Amino acid sequence: MKSISKKIILTGSFCVGKTSLISRFVYQRFPFNYQTTLGVRIDKKLVETGDVNVNMIIWDIGGEQTQARVPESYYLGSSGVIYVFDLSRPSSFYNMANDVEFIRKKLPKSPIIIVGNKVDLLDERTLEEVKSILPIEPDFYTSARVGNNVEDVFLKLAQAMI
Amino acid sequence: MSIQDYKKTYFYNKAQIVLFNENGILIDTCNTLINMVGDKKQSVFDNFPFLEGIKAGLQKLSYEDGDLYFPRVEVSFQNKDWVFDFTFRRSKDDLSTIVWMIQDLTDQYMYLLTVQQERNESIIKRQLLEARHHSIVLQKEIEHLNKIHQIRIDYLDKVSHDIKIPIREISGMSFLLKEYVKEEKGKEYLENLSGAAQNLVGMIEQMMEISQIHSGQIQFRETAFILHELINIVVNTFKYSSKKSDIPVKVNIDTEVPVYLMGDKVRLSQILYNLINNALKFTLEGSIKLNVHLKQKKLEEKNCTLHFHVIDTGVGIEQQDLLYVFAPYHQTKLSKKVPNEGIGLGLTIVKELVELQGGTIGVNSTPGEGSEFYFTMNFKLQ
Numbered sequence: 001m002k003s004i005s006k007k008i009i010l011t012g013s014f015c016v017g018k019t020s021l022i023s024r025f026v027y028q029r030f031p032f033n034y035q036t037t038l039g040v041r042i043d044k045k046l047v048e049t050g051d052v053n054v055n056m057i058i059w060d061i062g063g064e065q066t067q068a069r070v071p072e073s074y075y076l077g078s079s080g081v082i083y084v085f086d087l088s089r090p091s092s093f094y095n096m097a098n099d100v101e102f103i104r105k106k107l108p109k110s111p112i113i114i115v116g117n118k119v120d121l122l123d124e125r126t127l128e129e130v131k132s133i134l135p136i137e138p139d140f141y142t143s144a145r146v147g148n149n150v151e152d153v154f155l156k157l158a159q160a161m162i
Numbered sequence: 163m164s165i166q167d168y169k170k171t172y173f174y175n176k177a178q179i180v181l182f183n184e185n186g187i188l189i190d191t192c193n194t195l196i197n198m199v200g201d202k203k204q205s206v207f208d209n210f211p212f213l214e215g216i217k218a219g220l221q222k223l224s225y226e227d228g229d230l231y232f233p234r235v236e237v238s239f240q241n242k243d244w245v246f247d248f249t250f251r252r253s254k255d256d257l258s259t260i261v262w263m264i265q266d267l268t269d270q271y272m273y274l275l276t277v278q279q280e281r282n283e284s285i286i287k288r289q290l291l292e293a294r295h296h297s298i299v300l301q302k303e304i305e306h307l308n309k310i311h312q313i314r315i316d317y318l319d320k321v322s323h324d325i326k327i328p329i330r331e332i333s334g335m336s337f338l339l340k341e342y343v344k345e346e347k348g349k350e351y352l353e354n355l356s357g358a359a360q361n362l363v364g365m366i367e368q369m370m371e372i373s374q375i376h377s378g379q380i381q382f383r384e385t386a387f388i389l390h391e392l393i394n395i396v397v398n399t400f401k402y403s404s405k406k407s408d409i410p411v412k413v414n415i416d417t418e419v420p421v422y423l424m425g426d427k428v429r430l431s432q433i434l435y436n437l438i439n440n441a442l443k444f445t446l447e448g449s450i451k452l453n454v455h456l457k458q459k460k461l462e463e464k465n466c467t468l469h470f471h472v473i474d475t476g477v478g479i480e481q482q483d484l485l486y487v488f489a490p491y492h493q494t495k496l497s498k499k500v501p502n503e504g505i506g507l508g509l510t511i512v513k514e515l516v517e518l519q520g521g522t523i524g525v526n527s528t529p530g531e532g533s534e535f536y537f538t539m540n541f542k543l544q
Binding site: 005007014015034035036037038039040041042043044057059062063071073074076077078089091 | 211212214215216217218219230231232233234235236237245271274275278279282283285286289
């Protein structure tokens with residue numbers, strides 16, 4: 001079976017759960033203590049898409065209030081992007097449209113998956129209210145704590161990159 | 163040891179220089195921080211996931227590009243958490259060589275990490291406090307608005323009650339007066355007077371109803387009923403009332419639709435009455451159809467969902483009006499042939515009653531051909 005390596009980045013505002021999503025995906029565990037990511041951490045995981053095995057090199061980028069503050073070198077060689085926001089914290093998605101536009105300009109050929117995380121913190125009614133004010137509809141609603149849709153996010157990105 | 167030696171030693175221990183070629187083959191390293199001797203003749207790209215991710219970018223790096231700088235790279239290595247700054251540069255002396263400078267800034271960044279973490283936590287706490295404060299302010303505003311709303315409802319209730327009594331008297335008197343008026347023209351005037359008084363009572367009742375719905379005072383009562391009987395009663399109302407029309411109302415209930423149901427039969431009658439009444443108002447020729455289908459039936463949970471359609475061959479609704487057809491006090495531009503009755507609350511009440519019972523409602527229409535109003539409603543099975 002063919003194998004390829006792809007660098008992906010997880011980005012978004014701070015404390016939205018990027019590191020937790022990676023932890024859930026790579027190590028199947030959820031870190032209950034919040035520890036901020038200062039710059040960038042790198043992890044790897046093999047994703048099987050059927051025809052091709054994608055060796056994902058996952059760059060977990062420290063959260064910034066806008067993407068313009070992320071060091072430009074971090075985008076170098078990225079084949080895909082996961083943009084994460086916190087469904088329970090509106091300030092993490094108010095700037096989403098500008099951020100996504102900024103990333104598209106930086107990486108015009110790379111697919112971007114938009115993820116609304118911490119869905120487990122919202123009841124059904126609140127979730128519907130939040131959905132109605134989101135600037136962009138996310139591709140996935142995830143919970144790193146419970147594990148909802150986490151595998152699907154990375155699988156969809158892997159499929160979009162091959 | 164001289165101060166110069168201390169300085170040299172300090173900086174020597176904080177940085178490592180690695181040289182490798184475009185294929186990642188290690189050329190030389192001072193091994194100050196990371197032992198890479200064993201990696202000689204192996205590609206550094208394969209051994210360091212960080213480098214693997216930027217391999218293509220490094221291969222394209224030219225001397226003119228200057229430094230390629232990666233600040234704050236967090237690495238777990240030799241059972242220790244490090245924070246490095248990485249700088250890459252194409253060698254000036256040998257263009258096939260890439261210079262990788264690793265600077266250990268763990269101590270400085272760990273301090274920064276604490277500051278950053280406190281800053282992030284404090285921002286989140288502040289946002290939570292702001293949200294709580296905002297919520298309290300909103301709650302107070304809601305309470306204030308509810309009080310005003312209740313005063314308005316009470317006032318409307320009293321006024322409408324006071325108005326309804328004399329209007330009913332007018333209606334009753336005009337009915338009695340018919341016995342004493344012999345001339346046709348006089349009878350016609352009295353008929354109009356009675357009709358206008360009844361319309362006025364209907365409007366006031368609708369205003370009261372919408373106020374009750376919006377203030378959450380409306381309640382639904384679940385009782386057992388026979389669907390076919392309920393529909394017959396609603397349809398017959400139009401045959402024998404003062405709103406008698408020559409337009410026939412044809413009913414078609416699918417055979418699989420359960421007959422014995424549990425639900426709020428009064429509200430269902432009201433919804434059907436309003437929709438048929440609306441259809442009759444806008445239909446000058448042709449017919450009205452009321453179709454009922456079974457959408458879903460769950461025997462285990464003893465419930466079902468029915469789909470109701472009220473279809474007319476009336477004047478239809480223009481596209482721009484379709485969006486507002488359920489909005490309160492909205493009235494579409496009517497044909498000159500259609501009498502402009504009501505205050506535009508009938509369909510609003512229908513929508514509210516359907517949605518408050520967990521149903522959905524919609525409309526399709528073609529101007530000049532007619533309209534179809536449809537809604538779903540859930541019922542328990544008897």
